[in-house]
Amino acid sequence: MALTLVSEASERSDAMALYAVGRDGVTVRHPFRSTPTHYASIRETLYSLSVEENGEFTHPNAGFVSSARRNRRANLQTDDSRFAARIRPFLSNPASAGATASVAAADPLDAAVRTRLDRHTENVHVALLTSDAHRSEVENCVRYASGHTAGTRAFLAPHALFDPKGLAEIDETYGKYVSFERFRRKIGAYPRVSAFEVGPGDRIETVLSSEREVRV
Numbered sequence: 290m291a292l293t294l295v296s297e298a299s300e301r302s303d304a305m306a307l308y309a310v311g312r313d314g315v316t317v318r319h320p321f322r323s324t325p326t327h328y329a330s331i332r333e334t335l336y337s338l339s340v341e342e343n344g345e346f347t348h349p350n351a352g353f354v355s356s357a358r359r360n361r362r363a364n365l366q367t368d369d370s371r372f373a374a375r376i377r378p379f380l381s382n383p384a385s386a387g388a389t390a391s392v393a394a395a396d397p398l399d400a401a402v403r404t405r406l407d408r409h410t411e412n413v414h415v416a417l418l419t420s421d422a423h424r425s426e427v428e429n430c431v432r433y434a435s436g437h438t439a440g441t442r443a444f445l446a447p448h449a450l451f452d453p454k455g456l457a458e459i460d461e462t463y464g465k466y467v468s469f470e471r472f473r474r475k476i477g478a479y480p481r482v483s484a485f486e487v488g489p490g491d492r493i494e495t496v497l498s499s500e501r502e503v504r505v
Contacts, residue, residue: 399429412439435479
């Protein structure tokens, strides 16, 4: 889906940006540009994205960045220099670093969207590609984008369909899928927002057909 959006932007020569978000915040940054090289770079990044165990999208370098942060934090805890003494309180108490840091830690997706949209005064269209695993974050993001963009498209993957145990417990999976559909409609009800389901057709059909068999 993301690659289709890149092709669409490339055909129209529209400026495009790409940001991937993980548990520590933004892991991939491609600011707005409209050059062939830029579109090619975004495509390459999309192909290289991987998914963490909790369903967050990351970049191969993201793990290194997170590891480096942890190492710096550990080193500062044992460092008795004046610089370390000044920095240490911010690491031990993230809230003291400011409201933005607190928001990013609690809701990295919402914080990333707010930060990027606040930097642009012109009309911007947002495409959000994620699952419904963290619904409150997704809704916060969509709610804000709804009031600060020309249009928002949310492409949501039903988390229940990707659970390894999901299809083995078909009744429970069907209930979660129905819950997902309600959530998708709720998201799509915001002004200037369209919400779409993105998922494997064979799994969706398996879940729906099992319910039809039960009714028969």
